[in-house]
Amino acid sequence: MTAMRRDLLLCGLFACAALFWPMISDMRYSVTQTTFFFIWATVVVQWNLVFGIGGIFSLAQVAIFAIGAYVTAMLGYYLGTSMLLAMPAGAVAAVAASLVLGIACLRLYGPYVALLTICVSQVLYVLIVNDTDCFTNPPSGCMPLMGGVRGFSRFGDLGFRDWLGAGFYIGNYYVGLLLLTAAILFSIAIIHSPMGLAFRALRDNPVYAAARGVDRFRYQLWIFGLSAFFTGLSGAFYAVNTGVVGPVVFSFQHLLFLLSMIVIGGIGTVWGPVIGAAVLMLADEAMRELGDFRDIGMGLLLVACVVLMPRGLTGLFQDMARRFAKPADTEGAT
Amino acid sequence: MTQARETPLLSCRNVTKAFGSLTAVNDLSFELAAGEVLGIGGPNGAGKTTLFEMISGQTGVTSGTIALEGRDITTLSPVGRCHAGLARVFQLNTGFDSLTVRENVLVAAYYGRAPRRMPGLRVPSEVGDRVQDALGRVGLEASADRPAATLPVIDRKLLMIAGALAMSPKLLLLDEPVGGLTQREIDRVADVVRQVAAGGVTVVLIEHVMRFLVQLSNRVMILHHGKKLYEGDASGLSRDRDVVEVYLGHGAGKEVARMAADRAEVRHVG
Numbered sequence: 001m002t003a004m005r006r007d008l009l010l011c012g013l014f015a016c017a018a019l020f021w022p023m024i025s026d027m028r029y030s031v032t033q034t035t036f037f038f039i040w041a042t043v044v045v046q047w048n049l050v051f052g053i054g055g056i057f058s059l060a061q062v063a064i065f066a067i068g069a070y071v072t073a074m075l076g077y078y079l080g081t082s083m084l085l086a087m088p089a090g091a092v093a094a095v096a097a098s099l100v101l102g103i104a105c106l107r108l109y110g111p112y113v114a115l116l117t118i119c120v121s122q123v124l125y126v127l128i129v130n131d132t133d134c135f136t137n138p139p140s141g142c143m144p145l146m147g148g149v150r151g152f153s154r155f156g157d158l159g160f161r162d163w164l165g166a167g168f169y170i171g172n173y174y175v176g177l178l179l180l181t182a183a184i185l186f187s188i189a190i191i192h193s194p195m196g197l198a199f200r201a202l203r204d205n206p207v208y209a210a211a212r213g214v215d216r217f218r219y220q221l222w223i224f225g226l227s228a229f230f231t232g233l234s235g236a237f238y239a240v241n242t243g244v245v246g247p248v249v250f251s252f253q254h255l256l257f258l259l260s261m262i263v264i265g266g267i268g269t270v271w272g273p274v275i276g277a278a279v280l281m282l283a284d285e286a287m288r289e290l291g292d293f294r295d296i297g298m299g300l301l302l303v304a305c306v307v308l309m310p311r312g313l314t315g316l317f318q319d320m321a322r323r324f325a326k327p328a329d330t331e332g333a334t
Numbered sequence: 335m336t337q338a339r340e341t342p343l344l345s346c347r348n349v350t351k352a353f354g355s356l357t358a359v360n361d362l363s364f365e366l367a368a369g370e371v372l373g374i375g376g377p378n379g380a381g382k383t384t385l386f387e388m389i390s391g392q393t394g395v396t397s398g399t400i401a402l403e404g405r406d407i408t409t410l411s412p413v414g415r416c417h418a419g420l421a422r423v424f425q426l427n428t429g430f431d432s433l434t435v436r437e438n439v440l441v442a443a444y445y446g447r448a449p450r451r452m453p454g455l456r457v458p459s460e461v462g463d464r465v466q467d468a469l470g471r472v473g474l475e476a477s478a479d480r481p482a483a484t485l486p487v488i489d490r491k492l493l494m495i496a497g498a499l500a501m502s503p504k505l506l507l508l509d510e511p512v513g514g515l516t517q518r519e520i521d522r523v524a525d526v527v528r529q530v531a532a533g534g535v536t537v538v539l540i541e542h543v544m545r546f547l548v549q550l551s552n553r554v555m556i557l558h559h560g561k562k563l564y565e566g567d568a569s570g571l572s573r574d575r576d577v578v579e580v581y582l583g584h585g586a587g588k589e590v591a592r593m594a595a596d597r598a599e600v601r602h603v604g
């Protein structure tokens with residue numbers, strides 16, 4: 001079985017198992033939390049393509065996610081656009097924004113890309129929060145163009161409330177599942193494609209890769225733009241699912257939470273980010289009662305993981321599998 | 335048509351590379367006709383590798399121009415030069431260590447021949463065939479699925495050559511392809527290079543192993559301190575006082591003369 005077949009099979013199994021979760025779990029809370037898991041896992045699966053596969057040290061993913069969310073919310077709020085149209089529009093806007101950002105920063109290397117992309121996110125945050133001029137003046141109070149500190153609410157939904165009534169959250173659950181499944185399939189396709197090969201070659205030896213015709217900038221720009229589609233779409237879905245979009249999506253804490261998912265799960269693998277997202281959300285849940293100690297707990301968990309398993313959980317699984325099954329499987333990505 | 339025949343495949347004009355106060359290549363000019371095999375020799379630090387770096391674009395020239403088939407490529411990126419038909423094999427053992435042998439060649443076959451504006455999801459069968467062909471030409475089919483990092487030195491050198499061949503280059507630059515190999519291994523590489531040249535690819539090879547250099551080259555150029563010390567037929571090497579003094583030494587000089595004579599004989603018979 002090729003690595004690609006195995007990953008496709010795993011993806012199919014995962015999607016099938018997840019189909020039954022809302023029927024097994026009768027708690028609304030665990031279903032809605034799983035929907036959030038789908039959203040965050042989509043973001044980190046795409047981030048992993050940029051960071052772990054493309055080797056681009058970008059911290060812009062949260063900003064790209066936020067652009068998807070804001071464009072969707074603003075289209076619904078100001079123009080009354082149907083969410084079925086506003087969501088893909090948000091995703092396309094995210095792609096456009098990320099291409100502009102990519103052209104600006106991908107000529108740089110490593111830490112400079114990180115600096116520039118984090119600046120862009122923070123500038124967007126400051127622009128939104130500090131904008132106090134009223135763009136419209138609805139009964140609920142002054143509304144700046146980008147929603148200001150308050151953000152947007154009541155901009156529309158996917159119609160599950162009319163259709164499913166109190167069970168509307170189950171509709172959102174399946175949309176989230178569809179989103180994550182598509183994002184994983186896309187990630188598998190990229191990782192096992194000639195573009196994935198180009199990135200592995202670039203990571204091994206950039207000078208030699210260039211001497212064999214691999215244009216780093218071009219393929220980094222491609223992966224940067226392509227991954228922004230699902231990142232933006234998950235932002236759009238976050239907006240619809242939550243019903244509120246505010247500047248909190250830009251927060252640094254949020255960014256670290258997502259980055260930890262990739263690091264803990266395993267950078268540069270198909271399944272690492274998905275596992276990392278699940279583990280971090282469970283850990284966050286477990287520490288919900290701890291109040292202020294929650295952040296400290298998450299920090300300790302991250303440090304412990306980095307020290308004890310530098311290749312993340314997937315790396316740990318691979319090592320264990322190799323130790324138990326003697327005929328070593330040397331296949332690359334998991 | 336006559337004009338096309340007169341345009342040299344590669345032309346370097348007044349090429350200079352200075353690293354601070356050190357001039358590694360100094361105002362060097364030479365031309366190369368299509369189908370030629372040019373051998374470059376010279377003492378360590380003579381500027382041979384630096385010359386290759388400038389031709390293949392890993393480093394820029396300080397001054398001078400480089401043209402491939404009459405097209406000025408002096409400021410073209412390394413990737414652009416690949417697509418213009420130039421492939422280089424590096425002096426040090428270079429490869430994609432985490433990739434298999436087949437994948438190493440696949441990178442070159444897929445990306446090295448023409449720009450891929452939009453990357454595809456699958457490898458076209460034509461590219462797969464080219465990989466197989468390149469592996470066959472260097473005799474590495476049996477190791478195709480091994481990780482490149484586990485190959486012995488000779489196979490790593492052949493793998494680099496296979497990658498270059500998979501790009502279907504017009505001009506192949508070989509930097510010390512047999513450095514550190516045994517005599518039998520050298521003969522194996524020589525066979526590969528001979529067949530590549532016979533297939534119409536123009537070759538420039540840098541080598542300290544004089545036997546290899548003399549046997550394969552139509553023309554030899556010896557560099558010293560970044561300048562041309564000698565350019566001409568291999569048989570003239572041992573008669574050139576400077577070349578013997580600076581590079582060959584008296585004993586080796588006689589041997590080179592014998593090798594050049596052997597080669598001339600082979601050519602007459604063949």
Ligand SMILES: Nc1ncnc2c1ncn2[C@@H]1O[C@H](COP(=O)(O)OP(=O)(O)OP(=O)(O)O)[C@@H](O)[C@H]1O
Nearest residue numbers: 353356358376377378379380381382383384385425
């Ligand atoms: N990047 C660099 N920076 C500074 N000096 C350099 C650089 N690259 C090469 N040199 C110097 O330029 C000179 C020519 O080096 P080069 O590698 O071209 O020699 P070479 O003829 O290939 O020698 P060898 O036969 O040992 O491979 C040497 O003195 C070397 O130290």
Ligand SMILES: [Mg+2]
Nearest residue numbers: 382383384425
């Ligand atoms: Mg050298």
